[in-house]
Amino acid sequence: MEQAKQTGDKKSATEPVLYASGVSAAYRKNRVLEDVSFSVGPGTLTGIIGPNGAGKSTLLKVLLDLHPRLSGTVAFFGTSYRRVKSRVGYVPQRGAVDWDFPADALDVVLMGLYGRIGWLKWPRRRHRELALAAMEKMGIAHLAKRQISQLSGGQQQRVFLARALVQDADLYFLDEPLAGVDAATEWAIMETLRALRDRGKTVLVVHHDLQTVREYFDRVLLLNRTVIAPRADGGNVHPGPSHPDLRGRTSLAGGGFRMIPALTPNAQWVLLSTLILGAASGIVGCLAYWKRHSLMSDALSHAALPGVVVGFALAGTKNLPIMLAGAAASALLGAWLVMKIRDHSRVKEDTAMGIVLSVFFGLGMMLLTIVNRLPGGNQAGLDSFIFGQAASMVRKDVYLMAGLALLVVIVTAVSFKEWKLWLFDPLFARGLGLPGRLMDAVYLTVLVLVIVIGIQAVGVILMAALFIIPAVSAHYWTQTFSRMLVLSALFGGGAGAAGTLVSTMGEGWPTGPFIVIAASVLFLISLGFGWRKGLVVLFLQRHFRKQSTPGETSGPTLKERIS
Amino acid sequence: MFRRNHAKGMGRRMPPAAAWLIVLLLVSACGSRTDGGQAADAADGNIRVVTTIAQIAEPLSVIGGDRVVVQSLMGPGVDPHLYQATLSDVETLGNADIAFYNGLHLEANMVRVFEELGNNIPVLAVAAAIPEEKLLHDEEGAVDPHVWFDIDLWKTALAAATEEIKRLAPQYADEFDANREAYFAQMDALKKEAQDMMAQIPENRRVLVTAHDAFGYFGRMLNLRVVGLQGLSTEDEVGLTDIERTIDLLVEYQVPAVFVESSVNPAAIQAVIEGAKERGLSVRLGGELFSDAMGREGTEEGTYLGMFRHNVETIYRALSGKDR
Numbered sequence: 064m065e066q067a068k069q070t071g072d073k074k075s076a077t078e079p080v081l082y083a084s085g086v087s088a089a090y091r092k093n094r095v096l097e098d099v100s101f102s103v104g105p106g107t108l109t110g111i112i113g114p115n116g117a118g119k120s121t122l123l124k125v126l127l128d129l130h131p132r133l134s135g136t137v138a139f140f141g142t143s144y145r146r147v148k149s150r151v152g153y154v155p156q157r158g159a160v161d162w163d164f165p166a167d168a169l170d171v172v173l174m175g176l177y178g179r180i181g182w183l184k185w186p187r188r189r190h191r192e193l194a195l196a197a198m199e200k201m202g203i204a205h206l207a208k209r210q211i212s213q214l215s216g217g218q219q220q221r222v223f224l225a226r227a228l229v230q231d232a233d234l235y236f237l238d239e240p241l242a243g244v245d246a247a248t249e250w251a252i253m254e255t256l257r258a259l260r261d262r263g264k265t266v267l268v269v270h271h272d273l274q275t276v277r278e279y280f281d282r283v284l285l286l287n288r289t290v291i292a293p294r295a296d297g298g299n300v301h302p303g304p305s306h307p308d309l310r311g312r313t314s315l316a317g318g319g320f321r322m323i324p325a326l327t328p329n330a331q332w333v334l335l336s337t338l339i340l341g342a343a344s345g346i347v348g349c350l351a352y353w354k355r356h357s358l359m360s361d362a363l364s365h366a367a368l369p370g371v372v373v374g375f376a377l378a379g380t381k382n383l384p385i386m387l388a389g390a391a392a393s394a395l396l397g398a399w400l401v402m403k404i405r406d407h408s409r410v411k412e413d414t415a416m417g418i419v420l421s422v423f424f425g426l427g428m429m430l431l432t433i434v435n436r437l438p439g440g441n442q443a444g445l446d447s448f449i450f451g452q453a454a455s456m457v458r459k460d461v462y463l464m465a466g467l468a469l470l471v472v473i474v475t476a477v478s479f480k481e482w483k484l485w486l487f488d489p490l491f492a493r494g495l496g497l498p499g500r501l502m503d504a505v506y507l508t509v510l511v512l513v514i515v516i517g518i519q520a521v522g523v524i525l526m527a528a529l530f531i532i533p534a535v536s537a538h539y540w541t542q543t544f545s546r547m548l549v550l551s552a553l554f555g556g557g558a559g560a561a562g563t564l565v566s567t568m569g570e571g572w573p574t575g576p577f578i579v580i581a582a583s584v585l586f587l588i589s590l591g592f593g594w595r596k597g598l599v600v601l602f603l604q605r606h607f608r609k610q611s612t613p614g615e616t617s618g619p620t621l622k623e624r625i626s
Numbered sequence: 627m628f629r630r631n632h633a634k635g636m637g638r639r640m641p642p643a644a645a646w647l648i649v650l651l652l653v654s655a656c657g658s659r660t661d662g663g664q665a666a667d668a669a670d671g672n673i674r675v676v677t678t679i680a681q682i683a684e685p686l687s688v689i690g691g692d693r694v695v696v697q698s699l700m701g702p703g704v705d706p707h708l709y710q711a712t713l714s715d716v717e718t719l720g721n722a723d724i725a726f727y728n729g730l731h732l733e734a735n736m737v738r739v740f741e742e743l744g745n746n747i748p749v750l751a752v753a754a755a756i757p758e759e760k761l762l763h764d765e766e767g768a769v770d771p772h773v774w775f776d777i778d779l780w781k782t783a784l785a786a787a788t789e790e791i792k793r794l795a796p797q798y799a800d801e802f803d804a805n806r807e808a809y810f811a812q813m814d815a816l817k818k819e820a821q822d823m824m825a826q827i828p829e830n831r832r833v834l835v836t837a838h839d840a841f842g843y844f845g846r847m848l849n850l851r852v853v854g855l856q857g858l859s860t861e862d863e864v865g866l867t868d869i870e871r872t873i874d875l876l877v878e879y880q881v882p883a884v885f886v887e888s889s890v891n892p893a894a895i896q897a898v899i900e901g902a903k904e905r906g907l908s909v910r911l912g913g914e915l916f917s918d919a920m921g922r923e924g925t926e927e928g929t930y931l932g933m934f935r936h937n938v939e940t941i942y943r944a945l946s947g948k949d950r
C-alpha cells in the first residue's frame with residue numbers, strides 16, 4: 064500500500080489522450096463502423112452509447128487492436144497504442160469470460176498487475192496487498208478467496224473494476240460495466256469511475272441505458288448505423304446467476320499405488336510410460352479444456368494419421384523421426400485448417416473440428432490402404448498408429464515420455480501465471496501486452512508434441528481419451544487452476560498406471576483399452592462424488608435447501624448487499 | 627453422401643483450403659481405381675484366375691502354365707487378417723473366370739465378397755479340401771488357417787484348386803496334371819530338405835517365437851515348438867501378459883533368437899527382446915519370416931517354394947547358430 068504510485072499526469076494536459084479519425088471496421092462483409100472520428104481529453108468521463116449492433120464493443124476492440132481496422136488513424140497520448148499499452152486499461156464485458164474457470168477473486172484482480180510483475184515472474188506479497196487494497200475500494204475485500212463462479216453478477220463486475228484499478232492506467236475502456244448489476248453495484252462503480260476522472264484519468268464507458276447517460280457522463284459518443292450488422296458480434300449474452308457451491312475442497316485421489324514387487328521389466332516400462340504420458344497429457348489436456356479445445360485435441364490426434372503414412376511413404380521405411388515429423392506437420396495443418404474454416408466461413412469451430420477430424424482420418428485411412436498395397440512389403444504395423452500397441456513399449460519409450468513430460472511441466476510451470484490469464488481472459492491478456500500469438504504457438508506446439516509422441520506408443524484413440532477425460536474429471540474436484548493441473552496430471556497418470564496393472568492380471572488382456580476404461584471409471588467417480596458439482600453433492604445441496612427456511616434459499620444477488 | 631453433407635454445411639463460402647482437400651480426396655480416389663481391370667485385359671482367351679493370397683496364386687500360375695493368368699489381391703507385406711476389399715478388388719474379381727481364397731477365416735473381412743461372387747463364377751476356399759481331422763485348433767477351438775505351412779496339406783489344397791481349373795478348361799487337363807506332378811515333386815523335395823535341416827538343431831533349441839501364431843502347421847511338420855505373441859489372427863491387441871508369457875518361455879528354454887514377420891508390426895517382438903535382455907537372456911532377432919504374405923514378386927521369396935525355403939534357412943541359421 065505504501066508503494067502505491069500516483070502516476071497521474073505524465074504529459075501536458077493539452078494534447079488529447081485519445082484521438083480517432085475516420086475509423087472503419089467490418090465483420091467479414093458487414094460494415095459495423097463507418098468513418099468514426101472523435102477525440103477525448105484528459106480527466107473526462109465519456110459514455111459510448113447506441114442501439115444494439117451499433118458497434119460499441121467493436122469500436123473498443125478496434126481502438127485496442129483486438130479487431131482489424133479497415134481505415135482511419137488512432138492515436139493514444141499522441142502515439143500508437145502499442146507504445147503506451149501499459150497506460151491503457153481494458154475491462155471486457157463480463158460475459159466475455161468463463162466464470163466457471165477455477166480461480167478466486169484475488170487471482171483475477173492480481174491479473175491486473177501482471178504487466179507490472181513482469182512476465183514469467185511470480186506475484187509477491189506486495190502485489191497481493193495492492194490487489195487487496197483495490198478490492199477494498201470496490202467493497203469486495205471480504206470476497207478475496209471466494210470462487211469467481213460463486214460471485215454474483217455485480218460482484219464479478221466489481222472484481223473486473225478492481226482489476227482495472229490495480230492496473231493503474233491513465234486511460235480506461237470499460238465494456239458495459241453496468242449491464243446486469245444491482246443498484247448498489249452500479250452506484251459503487253460510478254463512484255469509482257468519477258474518482259478516477261477526478262484524479263485526472265480518462266474513462267470511456269460503453270453504456271446502454273439512455274436514462275442515466277446525462278447524469279453519469281461528461282460527454283457522450285453516440286454511435287448509430289443504418290446498416291444493420293446481422294448478429295456479427297455475438298450479442299451481449301450474460302450468464303445467469305451462478306449457483307452457490309460448497310466451498311472448494313480438494314482431495315488427492317488415490318494416494319499412491321502399491322507397487323507390485325514382482326513386476327517384470329516389460330510391465331515396469333509400460334507402467335512408467337503410460338503413467339508419465341498420462342500425466343503429461345493430463346496437464347496439456349487441462350489447458351485444452353479451458354481453451355475449449357477438448358475436441359481439438361481429438362481432432363488433431365486423428366489429423367496426425369495421414370502425416371504418419373505420408374512420412375512412411377517418403378522415407379520408404381518405418382523411419383520413426385520422419386514419420387513423427389509427418390504426423391506433426393499434418394496435425395498442425397489440421398489445426399490451421401480449423402482456424403481458417405472458423406474465421407472465413409460461417410462454420411462454427413466445433414463443426415470445423417469435426418470436418419478436419421473426419422476428413423483427415425478418412426484421408427489417413429485411404430493412404431494407409433494405398434500404402435498397404437504398395438509392393439515393398441515393410442509397411443506392416445502402420446495401423447498400430449490408430450489403435451496403438453501400448454504393451455510393446457520399452458525402455459526408450461520411458462525416456463521419451465519422461466523427456467516429454469518434463470518439457471510439459473517446465474512450460475506450464477514457468478509461465479503458469481500467463482497460462483491462467485490467457486485461458487481465463489484472452490482479450491484482457493492482449494490488452495496487457497501478453498504475446499497472444501506466442502502463447503498460441505507454444506500451446507499448439509506442446510499439444511502436437513504430446514499427440515505425436517503419444518500416438519506412436521498408444522494410438523490415436525487412447526491419446527484422445529488421455530487428453531480429454533482427466534481434465535474433465537479434475538474439474539469436479541477443485542476450483543483452483545494449479546490444483547486442477549496437478550489433479551488432471553494425477554488422474555491421467557493414475558489411469559495409465561491402473562489400466563496397465565489391470566491388464567497384467569488377465570491372460571491376453573490388452574493394455575490400451577484398459578487405460579481408457581480406468582480413465583472412464585475415474586470420470587464416473589468424479590461425476591458422482593466430486594466436491595464441486597458432483598451429482599451427489601448437488602443432490603445433497605438441493606435436499607438441504609428444501610429443508611431450510613425460504614429466506615435462506617434466495618439466490619446470490621439478494622444475499623449480496625454491500626455492508 | 628459424405629461429400630454432399632459437407633458442401634451443404636459450408637454454404638457458398640467454402641474456404642479454398644477445404645476445397646483443395648476435397649479435390650485431393652477425389653483425385654486420389656480416382657487414382658487408386660485405375661489399376662483395377664488390367665488382369666482382365668491381359669487374359670486373351672486364357673483362364674483368368676484371381677486369388678486372395680499369393681501362396682495360392684503363385685503355385686497355380688506354375689501349374690496352369692501359359693493357359694492361365696493368375697492375379698492375387700494381396701501383395702507383399704499385406705496382412706490378410708485385416709485386409710478390406712476395395713472397389714477395384716471387387717472389379718478384379720468381377721472380371722475373373724474363377725476365384726480362390728484360403729478360407730478358415732483367414733480373410734476375415736472378405737467372406738461376404740466371396741459369398742456374393744459365388745453366384746456368378748466358381749469360387750473355392752482351397753483349405754476346405756483339407757480333411758477336418760488334420761487341422762489345428764487353438765485353446766478356444768478356433769481353426770488355424772495358416773495351412774500352407776504344411777506342405778502335405780497345401781498339396782491337397784492346390785490339387786483341389788487344379789481340379790476346379792480343369793473343370794473350366796477340360797481340353798488342357800493333361801497339361802495341368804503334368805505341371806502339377808512336377809510341382810508337387812518339388813514340394814516333396816523341399817519338405818525333405820526342411821526336415822533334414824531342422825533335425826540338425828539341438829532338440830531343446832527347437833523353439834520358434836514369432837509375432838503371431840502363423841507357424842502351427844510349420845512346427846507340426848518340422849517338429850518345432852511354436853509360440854506366437856498374438857494368437858491366430860492379428861486383429862487383437864497384444865497384451866502385456868502375452869509379452870511376459872513369451873519372455874518366461876524364452877528364459878525357460880534359453881531360446882537364442884526370435885523372429886519378426888513381414889506382415890506384422892515388429893514392435894511387440896522388439897519389446898520381447900528388450901524384456902528378455904533385462905532378465906539376463908540375450909536374444910537375437912533371428913530375421914524376418916514370411917508368414918501371411920510372401921516376398922516381392924520376381925524375387926526368390928516371391929514364390930511359394932522360395933518363401934518356404936527362406937523361412938527354413940532363416941530359422942536354421944538363427945537357432946542352430948551355424949552359418950552366421
